[in-house]
Structures are given as C-alpha cells and as structure tokens.
Amino acid sequence: MNINLTLFGQTIAFAIFVWFTMKYVWPPITQAMQERQKKIAEGLDAAGRAQRDLGLAQEKASQTLRETKEQATQIIEQANKSANLIVEEAKQQARSEGERLIAAAKVEIEQEMNRAKDQLRAQVAVLAIQGAEQILESEVDPKAHSELVNKLASQL
Amino acid sequence: MATSSAEYIQHHLQNLTFGKLPGGYVRADGSVVEETTWTLARSGAEATDMGFMAVHVDTLGWSIFMGLIFLGLFRYVAGRATVDTPTGAQNMVEMVVEFIQNIVRDTFHGKSPLVAPLALTIFVWVFLMNSLKWIPVDYIPGLAHALGLDYFKIVPTADPNGTFGLSLGVFILIIFYSIKIKGVGGFVHELSFTPFKHWSLIPFNLFLEILGLLTKPLSLALRLFGNMYAGEVVFILIALLPFYLQWGLNVPWAIFHILVIPLQAFIFMVLSVVYLSAAHEDSH
Numbered sequence: 001m002n003i004n005l006t007l008f009g010q011t012i013a014f015a016i017f018v019w020f021t022m023k024y025v026w027p028p029i030t031q032a033m034q035e036r037q038k039k040i041a042e043g044l045d046a047a048g049r050a051q052r053d054l055g056l057a058q059e060k061a062s063q064t065l066r067e068t069k070e071q072a073t074q075i076i077e078q079a080n081k082s083a084n085l086i087v088e089e090a091k092q093q094a095r096s097e098g099e100r101l102i103a104a105a106k107v108e109i110e111q112e113m114n115r116a117k118d119q120l121r122a123q124v125a126v127l128a129i130q131g132a133e134q135i136l137e138s139e140v141d142p143k144a145h146s147e148l149v150n151k152l153a154s155q156l
Numbered sequence: 157m158a159t160s161s162a163e164y165i166q167h168h169l170q171n172l173t174f175g176k177l178p179g180g181y182v183r184a185d186g187s188v189v190e191e192t193t194w195t196l197a198r199s200g201a202e203a204t205d206m207g208f209m210a211v212h213v214d215t216l217g218w219s220i221f222m223g224l225i226f227l228g229l230f231r232y233v234a235g236r237a238t239v240d241t242p243t244g245a246q247n248m249v250e251m252v253v254e255f256i257q258n259i260v261r262d263t264f265h266g267k268s269p270l271v272a273p274l275a276l277t278i279f280v281w282v283f284l285m286n287s288l289k290w291i292p293v294d295y296i297p298g299l300a301h302a303l304g305l306d307y308f309k310i311v312p313t314a315d316p317n318g319t320f321g322l323s324l325g326v327f328i329l330i331i332f333y334s335i336k337i338k339g340v341g342g343f344v345h346e347l348s349f350t351p352f353k354h355w356s357l358i359p360f361n362l363f364l365e366i367l368g369l370l371t372k373p374l375s376l377a378l379r380l381f382g383n384m385y386a387g388e389v390v391f392i393l394i395a396l397l398p399f400y401l402q403w404g405l406n407v408p409w410a411i412f413h414i415l416v417i418p419l420q421a422f423i424f425m426v427l428s429v430v431y432l433s434a435a436h437e438d439s440h
Contacts, residue, residue: 036242
C-alpha cells in the first residue's frame, strides 16, 4: 500500500488510453450511430410519405372509378335514349310508308275503276247500237246516231 | 506460502513490487545488497523500504491488460462499425457509448471533444479493473506463486496507486481546462473571490477553494480505492473459512459486487465529468 512510481505509470497509461479512445474509438462509433439515426429518421419519413401517397392514390383510384361508373351510366342512358329514338323513327317511317302505300293503292283502284267504267261504257255503246240495229233491222248510221248513242252511254 | 490468518491476509494485500534497494540493505532472507539495485521485493518490509522508487508490476500489468482489452474490443467494433443493423459486440459497445453520451450530454455543458471519450475510458476501464475482483482470490496469486512470484495482487483499483493515478489524470485536466477556459487570471480570480466577494476575505477564499480543488481528486481516488480494498479484504477473509463453507458467504458477496463494481466505475466517471464541467464553466 505504498505510494510509488506506479502512480505515474498509471497516469501515463490512462492518458494513452484516453488519447486512443478519443482518436480511434469514439469518433467511428458515434458517427455510425449518428448516421444510423439519420437513416432511420429518413426511413420513417419515407414510410410516412409513402403512406400519404398511398392514401392519395387510393382516393384518386376510387374517384376515377366513380367517374367511370358515372360515365358508363351516362353512356348507357344515352344509348337507351337513342335506341328509343331510332325505334320511334322507324315506327313513324313505317306508318307513313304504309299510309302512302294505302293511298297509292286507293288511287290505283280508283283509276282501274274509272278505266273499267269507261270500257264498259264503250262496250255498252257498241251493244246498244247492235241492239238497236237488230231492232230496226237496219243499219244505223253510226255517224248520224252517234250523238244519240253517246248521250245514252254517258247516262250509264 | 503464509501460514497464519494475519500473514495470509497481509500476503494477499501485498503488491508485486519492483524497486530500488540501497546499497548495504539487509534483505528478508538475511543477505546484504552490495550496491544500489533494482529488484523484486521479497517481503512487505522490503517493498516499503523501496520507498517511492518502486513500481507495482501487478497493478500496472493488470490495469494495462484491462485497458488493452477495452481498447481492443472497442477498436475492433469501431473499425467495422456498420450503419446498418448492428449485431453482437457492436450492439453492446453502442449501448455503452450511448449511455456515456447521454450522461455527458446531461452533465457536461461545455464543448469538448475529450470529455466523452474520457468518460467512456474511465467507465469501461475502471469497470474491467474492478471486475477482476470476481476472480477467486487465490487463483491468480496461486498461479503466480507457482511461477516463482511471491506476491501478486490482481485488482489495480484496490491499490491506491491505481486509483490515484487515474484521479491525478483527471486533476491535471481540471487544472488544464480551468486555465484554458478562464485564463490564469480568471482562474486565480475565481479561487480568490468565491464564495465571498470581498478583498479582505481573499486568504480565506483561497484556502477554501484550493482545499476544495485538492479534495476532488482525493475523494475520487479514495472512494474507489476504499470500496475495492474493503471488498477485497472481505473476499480474503471469506477465503480463510473451510472451503465447504466459503460459498455461503462468497456467493452473496460476489453477487453484491454486481452492484458495487459498475456503481463505483459509474461514480468515478460521473464525478470526473462533473468536475470537468465545473472547470469549463466561466463564472464571469
């Protein structure tokens, strides 16, 4: 338990150890720790950012989906509407076409009838003249009697 | 080997001393030293007679060995310190470093690249030196005896030279930083005018402050030495019991030292930081 040179030996060893620690031990370790801290902070930051981005993207996606759905219903509606319109137009066309056909047919019938009447009238005139010839047993001058016959025929 | 209890205890508390014996000195075995020689002391009396010109080989050896273990481990980790996920030794080293960092940040308010590494060195080194106490008291001295060394005391902090050596280093730093930060005039002024700010009380102030200044390393060294020495003595006393009874006291005492050993290292470290912090504070 004597105080002797060991004291200084110990102090010198202490000084060397402290110097070594200060120079070669402390800086690399604390630097690594600091860098890791920074890295972790950055990582957490990035995670937060990514989460926010994800939220935004999800919102955007759902909005797009909603818009698309709306558009789709609009398109369907429009399609329905135009289909109805086409059907309606077709119906209208058909109806008018039919009416037109009916009208044309009527006109033709009228014409046919008139034509038949005219023919009949002419034949009746001929028959009347023949009848009259037989009755009179003589020839009838068609020229002389044509006025009479035509009058008769027009009365038919 | 020592025979009686008292001799056994004394034997275990004697350092392996290498020192200067003056010419004409009568050694323990009766032989006379022809002329002044440096040699290993063969008895406690010889060690005492060597006076100041002697070295405790065991204290120095073990403390340097422990210091090299500390530096080796920490330098190994520092050299391959990775920013990515740390593993194994790096985890442990970083835990210690962070612990020291927090304490220094809380206690030390100046700016110095030295204080934190100093605190780390003190804490781990003193812890390692203290922890030599867990090695049963007869193992290494017994081995040394087999190798022909009469005395061997392995706990450097149970040797006042060991602890005073440390506190001397801290004391030099206290003085150095006091003068560096405040200047010689500022330092003297601080010693002269605290706690009483009056010229007539300068002698009283000086007495008080210088006493306070000198008490710092003294208390640092004596606290650590006292705790370790007392613990050592108790371990040696327990070792005097019959071997089948020793564990009953030995084990609780060793378990108690799980608290004492880090605590003393911690106190030494914290007080050093506090003292250095005070040295850095400019009161003007």
